[in-house]
Amino acid sequence: MVVTGSRPNRELQPGMYFVREGTHEIRGYIPINEIGESNLEKLGWMRFAEGKWDIRNGNVKIKQAHHVNVADCKQQQYTSTINGEQMVLVSGNDVEESYDLGRALTSDPWIETAVYQGRDVRVEHAEGTSISVYMTSETRPHMLRHISQMESFDGLIQVDRDSNRYLNISFLGTKGTLIGNIFSSEKKDQIDMAFSVQVEGSKLRDYRSIISIPSSINNSRYVCFHPSGDLEGEMCKWFRYEAQRLNSYRVAHKWQSGKGECAGCNERGVDSFLTSLAPRQWLNGISSPVEFATMAVEVLIFVCLLFVFIVICTKCFIPLVCCSLSVAKTPKKK
Incomplete structure (x- = not known):
């Protein structure tokens, strides 16, 4: 007797799948980062390893993805967002969920069970396959139907x-x-x-x-x-x-509004103006010879422009005004 069978009509495609902590339910059907990948558009770009959360090359990627717009400088109000997916943004009492955990493998009608144990995944088909049986006998067989x-x-x-x-x-x-x-x-x-x-x-x-x-x-x-x-x-x-309804497109997360915690830092009032007039504040913030030379050049240019302005006023505008005021009037005939 020879028994041959064909491959299943449908098979689980190779790729990345995941299991939620505390369960054995295998989920997928969404873009998931590979082992050495950290794409902010896919699930799994922030991972828990060695007792802490880590992002591969996160110092660069998060700075590139984080965008902030200043709404009101004086009131320190701003809006911020992150150019990424699969995350939860929390701003005060505002919690915005922007993630999709896909669906379980057993949601497909042709998968009976999909169990994860250790390093193995066992998938049981709900559909059968064709089997061919070839029998040869030297005697007349008795068939039971x-x-x-x-x-x-x-x-x-x-x-x-x-x-x-x-x-x-x-x-x-x-x-x-x-x-x-x-x-x-x-x-x-x-x-x-x-x-x-x-x-x-x-x-x-x-x-x-x-x-x-x-x-x-x-x-x-x-x-x-x-x-x-x-x-x-x-x-x-x-x-x-x-x-069932078709998968709906999830709108990208909105900008998060926030306010700085440094009261009065961005304000320019009378007190700040008087403080800036103090000579000891003039050199505040200069930490290198290049910055000092740059400041000296700027001061020299300002003095030259001020001198040119004074010369123009004293040699042109002031004499012209005095001349116009001292024009003699024509005497009247008696």
Whole structure:
């Protein structure tokens, strides 16, 4: 006897997945940073390692991503934001959540279980695969055939957030091969799809199956099942239609407003003006010869401009004004 099987129709793609602390639920379907990556647009750019939170090359990346706009210099009011995703911004009582943890692997209808243990991940398919059996015998074999049976069934038509469309069916007391048909009405005059479900085992048991269906089925349908070879045992039910909303685009986080804690630092009043007139304040902040030379050049330029202004006033404007005021009046004739 030779038994051969094909690969599953759908497989879990290689990539980065994560497990929330305290659970064994594997999640994914979102951009996640690789082991040596620290992209602020992906999940996992801040990591807890060696007892502390750390960002790879964070001194540079955070400075480049952090943007601040001054709204009112005197009142020390400003707005700030970070050019990144997957984080929580807290400003006083304002808490803004800007992250997406994706979804569990088991949310896909073709994945029965996805368990993380140690360094291994075990994925169990909810769908079967085709198996070919080749038998040769030197004597005449005796074949034992198990008759297909079904007590009842129930289910619904579902469309997930990624627009995957399928039948979610639960069978009670069943075994063998079940033949299913999807109709548009109870008249059974128009069939949308025909398929079969194989229930393993020789004993009656409950069974759950996921059947992919075409996009043309977009509302409730009349679904019928009968055991293989038993048309008289057909059962029919209406399956309601349920569709999840598409993934909504998350708007980028807004600017956070804040106020400085240094009262009066940015104000320029009479007191600050009088303080700046003190000679000891003139050299305050100069810490190198280059800065001192720069200040000396600026003072020299200011003195030269002041001298030119005084010369122009004394040689041009003042004599002109005096001349205009001292013009003699024409004497009147007696």
